[in-house]
Amino acid sequence: MDNITSLIPRDRFLPLCPENTAEGAPRRTGIEIEFGGLTEARAARLVADAIGGRVIEKTAHDLVVEDSEWGAVEICLDTQWRDKAGGKLADLGLDLSRAVVPVEIVTPPLEPGQLPALDRLRGALRAAGAQGSRNGLLLGFGVHLNPAVADETTEAILPVARAFALIEDWLRKADPIDPARRLLPFVDPWPRRLVDRLAGEAVDWSMADFIDAYLAETPTRNRGLDLLPLFRHLDEGRVSGALGDGGLVSARPTFHYRLPDCRIDEAGWRIAYEWNRWVMVERLAADGAALDRLAGEWLDYRAALTTTRGDWFAHLEERLGDLELWTAA
Structure with missing residues (x-):
């Protein structure tokens, strides 16, 4: 067990198999990263610092980083109730929900050459205090990979x-x-x-x-x-x-591969590792x-x-x- 998992690369993203679509274009992949410990606004600022762009606040719980090197990146509190924001009671409930509801970063479909920046962003989020699945008993946070079908x-x-x-x-x-x-x-x-x-x-x-x-x-x-x-x-x-x-x-x-945990606060964890398990x-x-x-x-x-x-x-x-x-x- 340990021998195999230790051999899976963590320092690079292996190519999908096949790498291109039937039309000959590189297969793109959207990524969703769930975590706790940071507000949506703080997370959005870190995204902009890592990959460029400007933060646009649609609501206090729903932001977008536009004009980044990836395009538009969404950052939100991952609950269907965030569209109720604006009232005092609703905002209080949403703020209290942070104990178990993750902040989510949702990328547009990324080209293979853009994937390494994911772990650069992961490092910035970890340094700022982002928390992963193992930080609490009810923190079911994950990383979702959405590779386009060939x-x-x-x-x-x-x-x-x-x-x-x-x-x-x-x-x-x-x-x-x-x-x-x-x-x-x-x-x-x-x-x-x-x-x-x-x-x-x-x-x-x-x-x-x-x-x-x-x-x-x-x-x-x-x-x-x-x-x-x-x-x-x-x-x-x-x-x-x-x-x-x-x-x-x-x-x-x-x-829509949603199995991997988000272990963003653990020093040895890398998004590349979870990606490469899908490539297998x-x-x-x-x-x-x-x-x-x-x-x-x-x-x-x-x-x-x-x-x-x-x-x-x-x-x-x-x-x-x-x-x-x-x-x-």
């Missing part, structure tokens, strides 16, 4: 879902997520039934089959990898038909032979009556050690 086809998307399903146990246990986030229903694991289907019958799925199976097995956004925004983008009618109004899902052509998923997806082999091993594991969850984690440690998905491209 192509809006089954061939480009389904292998990534299969790869994530098969190694999610390792992503969760090799570097365990904070207990508060495990208790809160924000990043629950994919159901075993969905993993079974992705390992087996999914090889013959169309995109409609894939979406239907996902909606049948996990019609919720509270997963470490939330595919509902992508599916609503691809087939709004199918998703809305299953979830009513769409389940308050905003359509976007990205993978994409690299496994791109290796068809390795992916099919691991899927077959999962089905054998599930069929054996004497195996435990720990057995699969140990197997993943061995397999991932062989594949070395963290190495430089």
Whole structure:
């Protein structure tokens, strides 16, 4: 365990796999960073100091840094009630909510060359007193990665879902997520039934089959990898038909990877490390032979009556050690 996690780079962002879209453009990624310990105004000022731009205050709890080297960056108190700001009682409630509600920085879609500045910003936020997931019992703060899909086809998307399903146990246990986030229903694991289907019958799925199976097995956004925004983008009618109004899902052509903790106050933590763990998923997806082999091993594991969850984690440690998905491209 320690050997593998220690080998994942923290000093650089590995390229996505594939690096470009089907049209030949670099794949962009939006990033969301949640943390405590700072006001929205202070965080916005730090963003502007780190990447340039000017702070615009829409409300006391909703700001934007415009004209930065990334474009427009949003900084807000991450609650739907922030639009009630302005009244004394509402403002008091919002201020009190800071004990458990994070401030969130939301970037526009970033090009690969812009990603290193994320850890420069992380360092500035940490130095100013930003707090991460492990600073309190109920601080379920995370980092969300939203890499654009390479192509809006089954061939480009389904292998990534299969790869994530098969190694999610390792992503969760090799570097365990904070207990508060495990208790809160924000990043629950994919159901075993969905993993079974992705390992087996999914090889013959169309995109409609894939979406239907996902909606049948996990019609919720509270997963470490939330595919509902992508599916609503691809087939709004199918998703809305299953979830009513769409389940308050905003359509976007990205993978919404929300598993990582935000450990911004810990000296050794880097956003690059969490990014590179996602890249491992994409690299496994791109290796068809390795992916099919691991899927077959999962089905054998599930069929054996004497195996435990720990057995699969140990197997993943061995397999991932062989594949070395963290190495430089």
